Amino acid sequence: MTKKKGFLDVVSENRFIHILLSILLGFLVGALFLVVMGLDVGAAYGRLINSVTSLKGFSYVVVYAVPYIVAGLSVAFSFKTGVFNIGAEGQFVVGSMAAAVVGILCEGLPKPLLIPLCFIAAAAAGAIWGIIVGILKTRRGINEVLSMIMFNWIAFYLSNFIAGIPAIKNSGTAEATKNISDNASLLFSKEFIKNTGLAPTANWGFIIAIIAMVIVWFVIEKTTLGYELKAVGANRFAAEYGGINVNRSILTALAISGALAGLAGALQVMGMGKRISIFSSQEGFGFAGIVVALIGCSNPFGVGVAGLFYGALMYGGSKLNLEGVPTQLINVIVGTVVFFIAISVIFENIKRFKPRPKVSSIAAGKEETK
Amino acid sequence: MTNFINSLGIVLFATLVYATPLLYGALGSCFSEVSGVVNIGIEGMMTAGAFTGTVVAYFTGNPWIGFICGGLAGAFFGMLHAVATVNLGADQTIAGTAINMLGPGIVIMIARVLFDSTDTIPLTASQKIPKLFAGMFDTSTVFGRFMDNVFANYASTYLVFIAVILVWFVFYKTRFGLRLRACGEHPQACETLGIDVIKMRFLCVCISGFLAGLGGACVTMTISTQFRPISIVGQGFIAIAAVIFGKFRPQGALIGCLLFGFCSGLKVVLGGSSSVSMHLISMIPYVVTIIVLVLFVGKSRVPAANGKPFIKSK
Numbered sequence: 001m002t003k004k005k006g007f008l009d010v011v012s013e014n015r016f017i018h019i020l021l022s023i024l025l026g027f028l029v030g031a032l033f034l035v036v037m038g039l040d041v042g043a044a045y046g047r048l049i050n051s052v053t054s055l056k057g058f059s060y061v062v063v064y065a066v067p068y069i070v071a072g073l074s075v076a077f078s079f080k081t082g083v084f085n086i087g088a089e090g091q092f093v094v095g096s097m098a099a100a101v102v103g104i105l106c107e108g109l110p111k112p113l114l115i116p117l118c119f120i121a122a123a124a125a126g127a128i129w130g131i132i133v134g135i136l137k138t139r140r141g142i143n144e145v146l147s148m149i150m151f152n153w154i155a156f157y158l159s160n161f162i163a164g165i166p167a168i169k170n171s172g173t174a175e176a177t178k179n180i181s182d183n184a185s186l187l188f189s190k191e192f193i194k195n196t197g198l199a200p201t202a203n204w205g206f207i208i209a210i211i212a213m214v215i216v217w218f219v220i221e222k223t224t225l226g227y228e229l230k231a232v233g234a235n236r237f238a239a240e241y242g243g244i245n246v247n248r249s250i251l252t253a254l255a256i257s258g259a260l261a262g263l264a265g266a267l268q269v270m271g272m273g274k275r276i277s278i279f280s281s282q283e284g285f286g287f288a289g290i291v292v293a294l295i296g297c298s299n300p301f302g303v304g305v306a307g308l309f310y311g312a313l314m315y316g317g318s319k320l321n322l323e324g325v326p327t328q329l330i331n332v333i334v335g336t337v338v339f340f341i342a343i344s345v346i347f348e349n350i351k352r353f354k355p356r357p358k359v360s361s362i363a364a365g366k367e368e369t370k
Numbered sequence: 371m372t373n374f375i376n377s378l379g380i381v382l383f384a385t386l387v388y389a390t391p392l393l394y395g396a397l398g399s400c401f402s403e404v405s406g407v408v409n410i411g412i413e414g415m416m417t418a419g420a421f422t423g424t425v426v427a428y429f430t431g432n433p434w435i436g437f438i439c440g441g442l443a444g445a446f447f448g449m450l451h452a453v454a455t456v457n458l459g460a461d462q463t464i465a466g467t468a469i470n471m472l473g474p475g476i477v478i479m480i481a482r483v484l485f486d487s488t489d490t491i492p493l494t495a496s497q498k499i500p501k502l503f504a505g506m507f508d509t510s511t512v513f514g515r516f517m518d519n520v521f522a523n524y525a526s527t528y529l530v531f532i533a534v535i536l537v538w539f540v541f542y543k544t545r546f547g548l549r550l551r552a553c554g555e556h557p558q559a560c561e562t563l564g565i566d567v568i569k570m571r572f573l574c575v576c577i578s579g580f581l582a583g584l585g586g587a588c589v590t591m592t593i594s595t596q597f598r599p600i601s602i603v604g605q606g607f608i609a610i611a612a613v614i615f616g617k618f619r620p621q622g623a624l625i626g627c628l629l630f631g632f633c634s635g636l637k638v639v640l641g642g643s644s645s646v647s648m649h650l651i652s653m654i655p656y657v658v659t660i661i662v663l664v665l666f667v668g669k670s671r672v673p674a675a676n677g678k679p680f681i682k683s684k
Contacts, residue, residue: 033476033479037479037483038483084463086410136660136663136664140663140664140669141669142663142664142667142669142670143614143669143670143672145610145611145614146610146611146614146615146663146670147660147663149604149607149608149610149611150611150656150657150659150660151656151660152604152607153604153653153655153656154653154656154657154660157649157650157652157653157656158649158653160649161647161649161650161653164647164649278649280600281600281603281604282603282604287467287470290467291467291471294464294467326478326479326482326488328474328475328476328478328479328482328488329475329479330475331471331472331474331475331478332471332472332475332476332479334471334475335468335469335470335471335472335473335475336468336472338464338467338468338471339450339454339465339468339469339472341464341468342454342455342460342461342464342465342468343453343454343458343460343465345458345459345460346458
């Protein structure tokens, strides 16, 4: 029996609409905060929108979004395979470190050789970081969340240590490495940027991000490997019974997820970063990846859109100070969005509020739910 | 020998100072996880507590009111987490991630309004949590100085050790504790015995937030006297790690937190004579944890129903 779907039915069933509603509510709560604080909502949101809608602004958004998208892919991939990669942060850091080290030390190499080399080094570093956690889990039964939190910090301090080594450190006063070789840079040519009026950090990274999206989608949806990984994620005992080597799958999933996070780190350094700094606290790209994966429903293309959204908020948010609005507003908005995505069950229940249907359709409804 | 005892005293002092906030957070995490709710939002709750504690102490002049309010701020975010995960059956990881963004986001915005800066105004000595037994030891002798370093410690540190014993008692010696643990292992069975799983878990997640909030307040009201956006950087996650390390038992978490505290304490002493890179020394706590896990601790058993939303049967 087919029932004609009312508006509320569509709203309550469509995951995409839930996310849009969450985003809307996020901005509403943000506005509420602004009002309570006595700030001008129109000016704040106007600045947010204006700063990302011009060509230059949008190119900034894309530049910002690229590492978020690829880090989001890393986390999304881990979600699909049943591990929660809270270690993306550390994998991102070792990735960006590896890319920076290769980009600085191998400056003599030509561009077509150096760029892939940087990517490979970063992906390998991230993958190794993921595999260590995987081995601890599969061999010694050590909880992966625990070891990932540890390895995030180990990566952080390792990166700081390596950035301070004389051969790599900036000779000036800056607490950062030298800039990577121009041959390792993904930036568009200066003339091109000048002629088109794009952001000065506009770069080729977005192509890599798109390729990564397609590959992740293909691996998850269209390959035996992806099928096995998903099976382990859904029910490892059933997968084992079905003849899948569960431990190997976990290692593979963590390696791929780690490689993606490492790649995201490379894109950050080779795109807009140019160098890595000695930080006093974690930068949070990996944690942003978790948020992006959640907003994107762990779907590779959803992650692409979510990464752009996040990038827009981050770039637009950095301009909020001009209106006297704290940049932290962005965290409140994004936090609220994620919160409502978590409780999107409330949207599923929206249809309960519609006028009481006739008896026959209640019966039909029961039939369907059974 | 004198030098060694002096250094040991400093290390132990630093151990206790670093371990205290972690312990509050870890006890909070225990409550939530053991009752079956993953609470990755400890970090956000600690940030809320750190800010609120400092601000209230600054405006009222009373550190204890500040300390408690810090806990209540944590409990507020705990309640948000509870509403989402316990009542609405939300994915607990997602909700926790949201708390970790909302907590710092909201308090730093408020800081900007109140102080026109992201930092709060430093507390004066009387607004800080007091040190117990200060001045009781004769610091002119080596032994006295050692005792002063170790025992003339912040009241919050003494409190947290009492709290560990209390939580242990509640978990393992009371009916409430038995029910709490049962909710994390087999909520359906609890329900058939007439235990209100929803109510139990809701309460536990709120307590979890309260304790995490106290932990946050410890950070900004003892050694450091002001809240800054980098006051809470990862302590919440380390607290969670300590709980997993301690196999979800308060006494185990205590060992985990002390281990972290001790390694951080070593860092303070070793950092002074820096022939080794500070960054490598900072890595010690995390590397040691992994080594201890591999060699001695191994697999930790997660409460069976941890992370699974409980849906009341009709």
